[in-house]
Amino acid sequence: MRKLFIVPDGGLGNRLRAIASGIWLARAAKCEPVIVWHADAMCQVNLDDILNTEHIPARVITPGKAIYRSLFEIPRRRNLYLPALLSPMRFGRRFYDNRNLMAYCDDAPELLRASIQAAGDLLFFSGQEFFDFPRDFFRQIFHVSSDVVRKAEAILREKRPRIAVQIRRTDHDVAIENSPEDAFMEKLSELSHDDCFFLATDDEDVKARFRVRYGPQLITNATEARRDTREGIMDAMAELWIMAQTERIYGSLGSSFPEVAAWLGGAELIRVGRKAK
Numbered sequence: 022m023r024k025l026f027i028v029p030d031g032g033l034g035n036r037l038r039a040i041a042s043g044i045w046l047a048r049a050a051k052c053e054p055v056i057v058w059h060a061d062a063m064c065q066v067n068l069d070d071i072l073n074t075e076h077i078p079a080r081v082i083t084p085g086k087a088i089y090r091s092l093f094e095i096p097r098r099r100n101l102y103l104p105a106l107l108s109p110m111r112f113g114r115r116f117y118d119n120r121n122l123m124a125y126c127d128d129a130p131e132l133l134r135a136s137i138q139a140a141g142d143l144l145f146f147s148g149q150e151f152f153d154f155p156r157d158f159f160r161q162i163f164h165v166s167s168d169v170v171r172k173a174e175a176i177l178r179e180k181r182p183r184i185a186v187q188i189r190r191t192d193h194d195v196a197i198e199n200s201p202e203d204a205f206m207e208k209l210s211e212l213s214h215d216d217c218f219f220l221a222t223d224d225e226d227v228k229a230r231f232r233v234r235y236g237p238q239l240i241t242n243a244t245e246a247r248r249d250t251r252e253g254i255m256d257a258m259a260e261l262w263i264m265a266q267t268e269r270i271y272g273s274l275g276s277s278f279p280e281v282a283a284w285l286g287g288a289e290l291i292r293v294g295r296k297a298k
Contacts, residue, residue, distance in 0.1 A: 023113075024142040025052035027079070028093050030118065031148030032063050032248065033071075033257050034277035037163060038284075039147040044079050044162065045154035050136040052143065054079035059089050066254035073164040095120075095146050113141025122151055129153050159284040165262045172259035176242050182219045184212065185264040185288070187272045187279040190224035195275030200294035202227065208271050208293060212238065219267065221260040221278070222246065261285065 027043030029036035040056055047054035056079050058068045068074060068081055084093065095117045096105040108115055114135065116122040122145065125132035129152055136143055145151065165173075186205050189196035212218060220231055220241040231239050242260060247253030264270050264279065265286025272279025274294040283290035 023050075023052045024055050025050065025136070026055045026057050026093070026112070026142065026144045028057045028059070028144065028146040029148065030095075030146060032277070033254060033261065034281040035148030036064060037159075037281050038150040038277065039145070040077070040079070041154050041159050041162065042147070042150050042152040043145050044077075045158060046133065046136060046145075046152040047079075049133050049152075050143075052136070056081045057089070057093050058083050059093070062249050064254055065249055066251050069166065070251065070255060071166055071169055071258040073166055076164045077162050093144070093146070108144060111142070112144040114139035115144040115146075116151075117146045118149055118151075122147055122149075126151050156284050156287075160287065163285060165258060169255060169258045169262055172255055173262050176259060177219075177240060177263060180217055180240055181266075182217045182240055182263075183268045184209070184216070184218040185267040185270045185279075185282070186218060186220045187264065187270060187276065187282070188220070188222040188224065188227050189273040189276040189278065190222065190227060193273070193276060196273035196294075199275070200273040200292075202230065204293045204295075205271055206234070208291070209235075214238070219260075219263050221264060223248070264288065 025043060025047040027040055029039040044054045058081055060066055074081055090100040091103040092107050092111060094100050094104055096102045126149065132152060186209065188200065188202065188205060209218065217238050217240055220228065220239055222228060223246040225245055228241055242256055244256055248257065261278065261282050264282035265288060267288050269289045269291065270279045270283055271291050271293045274292050279290055282288065
């Protein structure tokens with residue numbers, strides 16, 4: 022059987038949706054799905070640290086840095102463009118974000134046709150939902166690890182918020198420009214004084230301002246948000262799982278994080294901001 026190699030790229034949310042896309046496409050194209058997991062500065066963690074991989078219907082491999090950069094990675098300056106030379110010798114067809122793959126993202130039948138017609142194994146390097154999959158399939162294959170559950174329970178301290186708020190900042194220009202704090206505060210005005218809510222954010226100043234404004238109604242991770250360490254990604258996955266357990270998520274525009282949380286638990290997602298509909 023031909024193999025379909027999925028190389029998930031980017032942050033946590035981007036990687037999960039790429040994995041689900043690749044596995045669903047592999048099923049349709051009658052290929053064996055193989056996840057090529059590589060920890061990097063954007064996601065410094067092993068897959069089995071955050072997920073119970075027994076539920077994922079795909080083999081997971083973790084190649085060494087040299088093999089990853091020369092064979093699986095998108096060709097670029099830092100790998101001396103070696104994959105442009107070596108990958109064609111290994112794969113019958115290669116698809117990369119921001120190159121040829123994006124042309125197929127709105128045309129699933131054509132991507133499936135191209136995958137079926139290709140000779141040999143396939144390589145998909147992506148951080149996108151490049152092939153539509155049922156949302157219940159996402160919930161079926163992704164189950165957080167016991168370590169993540171313990172982290173989440175420590176944050177919640179036996180509280181069960183109905184509402185989650187996700188405010189993306191740092192390097193995300195779309196969210197910074199279009200999802201201001203006051204828009205989230207307007208949404209939170211519907212809460213009664215007895216209600217609590219969970220805040221997920223990568224900005225410590227946002228946490229501080231929300232603590233002052235909402236006091237005991239606020240539940241948030243006391244640990245500083247880090248995405249460049251194993252513990253930081255474990256914390257992010259715990260926050261994702263907490264959001265997934267709520268009834269409604271108010272999320273920043275342009276961020277994959279609240280979308281993935283909604284898929285994971287079935288919560289209602291409402292995008293907050295100037296361009297939100």
